[in-house]
Amino acid sequence: MDPDRNPETPAGRRRLFLIAVRDYPDEGDDFRAGIDAQITAASTWWADKDALGDRAFSIDAAAKIHSREDLDDFIRDTGLRRAGAGDVLVVHLTGHGERGQSGTHRLIMPGGDPRRPDRDAYPTGDLISAALxxxxxxxxxxxxxxxAKAVQADVLRVAQDLPRHRREHATLAVIATVDADDRPRDREFATLLDRVHAQLCTTAGIAAEHLTLEEFLTELTRAALQDPGQPLAVPHRVWETWRTRYPMRSLPNPGYRPPADLAGPQRRQVAADATELDYWLDRASGRPDHDPGWYFTGRADLNRATARFLTGDGGVLIVTGSAGxxxxxxxxxxxTLSDPDVLARPRYARAAQAAPPGTLPPPGAVDVALLARNTDSVDLLTRLVTALGEQPRPAPDHGDPGQHLREQITEIISAxxxxxxxxxxxxxxxLDEATRPTRLVADLLGPLARLATPAGVHLVRLLVGVRSSTPHHALPAAEFDTLLDLLQRATAAPPGNVLRTDTDGVYDDLATYAETLLAAGDGPYAGDDEAVRAARTETAAVIAARVQPSFLDTRLAAGHLRGRLTRQPxxxxxxxxxxTDATIGQLRLDLRDNATDDYPVAHLTGVLRAAAFALGAGIPWADIWPAMTEAVLDTTLPDADGLIGHVLSGRLGGYLVSDVEDGRTVYRLVHERLAEVLRQDLLPHRQVEGA
Incomplete structure (x- = not known):
C-alpha cells in the first residue's frame, strides 16, 4: 500500500461543523433554499454513512446563529477549540459577509444592528482561529x-500565531468559494459540490480513499467550468500547510470502492494488489464482468499436467496457443486454486471440490505471479524482487540495472x-504482451530457468504463458511462433513441457463452457425443463463448432445470447x-444491440477503440478518454461522458476491465485479441457496422 495515497494516522473523531447563518430580516425564499441545499450537499459528501462507512463524519449543526454570542456559544459548546490530535475537522461556514475598512472579513448577524457591524458582526478570523x-x-x-477570499488577511494573521510544530505537522487548509470582491449566487456552491460528487463517482477515476487538496480543487474547477455558457464561481485556496499535498482524511473520496479482500497475507504478497488478484480470478473462472460464477469445468488434461508440474522438482512449463x-x-x-485463503471462500471451494482428480495444485504451490503486459524487463525484474518480499537495492550509477536486479533475485531464491x-x-x-518480449526472455526468463545448485537441481519452477499460432494453420502470428521458439531454447524447455490450448480436442470443452454460461442467469436458456436443456445443448454445440478454438469468442457469443429475451434461431x-467472423462478429452484434439514437454504433466503437490504443494499465476517464474518443472518431461529441457511461453501464462494459494506475481508475479491453481487432485500420466503423 502506498503510504502517500493511504496515510496511516491516529484514530480520532471525524466532525463536520455546519454553521449556516440565516433568518436575516430581508432574506428571500431563494436564499433559504440555497442554505438548505448547501447543508444537504455537505451532509451527503461528508456524513453519508451508507456510502462512506467508517469514513463518515458526525455532524455538529448550529441551530440558530443570530448574534456574536450565539456563535461563541456554539464554538464553546461543541468543543471546537478543544479538538484532539487524532480528530479530523471540516468547518463549513455560510451566510452573509462583508469586508471591513481594515480589510478583515466579518459575518453579518441577523440580530445585529446593520449600522454597527463593528459591534455586532462576527470576525470570521475568530472562528478560523478556533479551528486552526x-x-x-x-x-x-x-x-x-x-x-469570502477577504478572509485571507485574517487567516495569515492566525497562521503566523500558530506554533511551528502546528504549521509543520498538522494538515490545515482554508478555501474561499468566491473572490474578495464577489458574492456567491444562491445554490451555487451546493450545485458545485453535487457536480464534483458525481464526477468523483464516475469520470474523475480517483481510486484512493481520500483526496489531496489539489485533487479537490482541480475537480471543483472542472465542475465550475462544466457549462461554458453558465460558469460557476471557481473556489480559491486561501492558505494551507505543506501536508495537504498528501491525501486528507478531511476529504473522503465518494468514488472510492474498496477492493475485495479475497486473499490472505501470503497471497497478497504474490499478487501486487487486489486488482491483479481480480485479473487471475476473472481468467480462472471464465466469468463475465460482475458475475461471481465459476464456468471453466473442462481442460482436465491441461489442468492435470499443470498441477503435476507444480508438484515436481522444478524446470519450465510453457502454456501456449492461439489468441483467446x-x-x-x-x-x-x-x-488461484493454490491459495488456501481463496479456497476458504465457498464459491471457490465448490470449484475445487468439483475438480477432476489430479487437477488441483497443492496449497501454496505458487509463490509469485506476474503479468508481463506492457512491461519491460527492468520493470518485471523489479516487481519480482518486491513480490519475493524484498526491496530492490539501488543500482550503481554506471552499472546495468537489470544485471543488478538479477543478482539480487539469485540471492533471494538461493536463500x-x-x-x-x-x-x-x-x-x-x-509474455507476448510485454513491450519487448524477446528482451524479457533474455533478461529474466532464461536466467531464472538456469538457476540451479552445483548438483544441477533447479532452484525455480517457472510457468510461462505465451501466444502462438494454431498448428497446421496459416501463419498470421509467425512473430509469436518465433517468440515461442526463442523461449523454448532460452529456457531449455523439453517438447513435453509445452502445453497447447488450441488442439482439436478443445471442442468438447468449448461446448461445455458455452452450455454452462447459457444456463446461468434468468435468460431464455436457464432452467431444467427438457426443452430448455435441449435448446441449450444444441446452441452450445453450434457456438463451439463455429468459434473453436477460442474461449474468448465462446464467452462473447454465449454472453450475448443469455442476455436476450428469446432464443436465437x-x-x-x-x-x-x-x-464465423469470430471476435469481430460478436463485437458487431453487441455494438448494434447497444446503439441508440444518441449513441450510434460509430461512437460506441470509438470509445472501445480509444481504450484499445491506451498504453500501460489502461485509459483514465477524466478528460483523457473523451479526448481520445473524439480523436479516434475525428469529430466533436455532444456528450462524450454520457457516451462512455453508456458503454460502461451496458453489455459493452463486459468488453472492458478496470485497473488502477498512478492512483487513477483506468480501463482496457478484457483481452488483447479485442484490442488488436479494434486497433486494426480495416475494422473500425465499416467492418463493425456492416452487420
Missing part, C-alpha cells in the same frame, strides 16, 4: 459568504531454496456469420 488553533490533526475550512484459446485460464486456475529445500514457483503470463444466416 485546536489540536486537531486535520482541519479543512470552507468559507461560502460574500467576499484459454491460456490465461489454465495458468490462472493454478494460481529460500536453502531454507525450504523446494524450488520457488514463478508464474509469468502474457440456429439457422439465422446473420447470426451464423457472426460466429
Amino acid at each position: 488553533s485546536s489540536d486537531a490533526g486535520q482541519v479543512l475550512i470552507i468559507v461560502n459568504a460574500c467576499y 484459446s484459454g491460456k490465461s485460464a489454465v495458468i490462472a486456475r493454478a494460481v 529460500r531454496f536453502a531454507g525450504t529445500g523446494r524450488p520457488v514457483t514463478v508464474v509469468v503470463d502474457g 440456429l439457422d439465422d444466416p446473420a447470426w451464423l456469420a457472426s460466429l
Whole structure:
C-alpha cells in the first residue's frame, strides 16, 4: 500500500461543523433554499454513512446563529477549540459577509444592528482561529459568504500565531468559494459540490480513499467550468500547510470502492494488489464482468499436467496457443486454486471440490505471479524482487540495472531454496504482451530457468504463458511462433513441457463452457425443463463448432445470447456469420444491440477503440478518454461522458476491465485479441457496422 495515497494516522473523531447563518430580516425564499441545499450537499459528501462507512463524519449543526454570542456559544459548546490530535475537522461556514475598512472579513448577524457591524458582526478570523488553533490533526475550512477570499488577511494573521510544530505537522487548509470582491449566487456552491460528487463517482477515476487538496480543487474547477455558457464561481485556496499535498482524511473520496479482500497475507504478497488478484480470478473462472460464477469445468488434461508440474522438482512449463484459446485460464486456475485463503471462500471451494482428480495444485504451490503486459524487463525484474518480499537495492550509477536486479533475485531464491529445500514457483503470463518480449526472455526468463545448485537441481519452477499460432494453420502470428521458439531454447524447455490450448480436442470443452454460461442467469436458456436443456445443448454445440478454438469468442457469443429475451434461431444466416467472423462478429452484434439514437454504433466503437490504443494499465476517464474518443472518431461529441457511461453501464462494459494506475481508475479491453481487432485500420466503423 502506498503510504502517500493511504496515510496511516491516529484514530480520532471525524466532525463536520455546519454553521449556516440565516433568518436575516430581508432574506428571500431563494436564499433559504440555497442554505438548505448547501447543508444537504455537505451532509451527503461528508456524513453519508451508507456510502462512506467508517469514513463518515458526525455532524455538529448550529441551530440558530443570530448574534456574536450565539456563535461563541456554539464554538464553546461543541468543543471546537478543544479538538484532539487524532480528530479530523471540516468547518463549513455560510451566510452573509462583508469586508471591513481594515480589510478583515466579518459575518453579518441577523440580530445585529446593520449600522454597527463593528459591534455586532462576527470576525470570521475568530472562528478560523478556533479551528486552526485546536489540536486537531486535520482541519479543512470552507468559507461560502460574500467576499469570502477577504478572509485571507485574517487567516495569515492566525497562521503566523500558530506554533511551528502546528504549521509543520498538522494538515490545515482554508478555501474561499468566491473572490474578495464577489458574492456567491444562491445554490451555487451546493450545485458545485453535487457536480464534483458525481464526477468523483464516475469520470474523475480517483481510486484512493481520500483526496489531496489539489485533487479537490482541480475537480471543483472542472465542475465550475462544466457549462461554458453558465460558469460557476471557481473556489480559491486561501492558505494551507505543506501536508495537504498528501491525501486528507478531511476529504473522503465518494468514488472510492474498496477492493475485495479475497486473499490472505501470503497471497497478497504474490499478487501486487487486489486488482491483479481480480485479473487471475476473472481468467480462472471464465466469468463475465460482475458475475461471481465459476464456468471453466473442462481442460482436465491441461489442468492435470499443470498441477503435476507444480508438484515436481522444478524446470519450465510453457502454456501456449492461439489468441483467446484459454491460456490465461489454465495458468490462472493454478494460481488461484493454490491459495488456501481463496479456497476458504465457498464459491471457490465448490470449484475445487468439483475438480477432476489430479487437477488441483497443492496449497501454496505458487509463490509469485506476474503479468508481463506492457512491461519491460527492468520493470518485471523489479516487481519480482518486491513480490519475493524484498526491496530492490539501488543500482550503481554506471552499472546495468537489470544485471543488478538479477543478482539480487539469485540471492533471494538461493536463500529460500536453502531454507525450504523446494524450488520457488514463478508464474509469468502474457509474455507476448510485454513491450519487448524477446528482451524479457533474455533478461529474466532464461536466467531464472538456469538457476540451479552445483548438483544441477533447479532452484525455480517457472510457468510461462505465451501466444502462438494454431498448428497446421496459416501463419498470421509467425512473430509469436518465433517468440515461442526463442523461449523454448532460452529456457531449455523439453517438447513435453509445452502445453497447447488450441488442439482439436478443445471442442468438447468449448461446448461445455458455452452450455454452462447459457444456463446461468434468468435468460431464455436457464432452467431444467427438457426443452430448455435441449435448446441449450444444441446452441452450445453450434457456438463451439463455429468459434473453436477460442474461449474468448465462446464467452462473447454465449454472453450475448443469455442476455436476450428469446432464443436465437440456429439457422439465422446473420447470426451464423457472426460466429464465423469470430471476435469481430460478436463485437458487431453487441455494438448494434447497444446503439441508440444518441449513441450510434460509430461512437460506441470509438470509445472501445480509444481504450484499445491506451498504453500501460489502461485509459483514465477524466478528460483523457473523451479526448481520445473524439480523436479516434475525428469529430466533436455532444456528450462524450454520457457516451462512455453508456458503454460502461451496458453489455459493452463486459468488453472492458478496470485497473488502477498512478492512483487513477483506468480501463482496457478484457483481452488483447479485442484490442488488436479494434486497433486494426480495416475494422473500425465499416467492418463493425456492416452487420
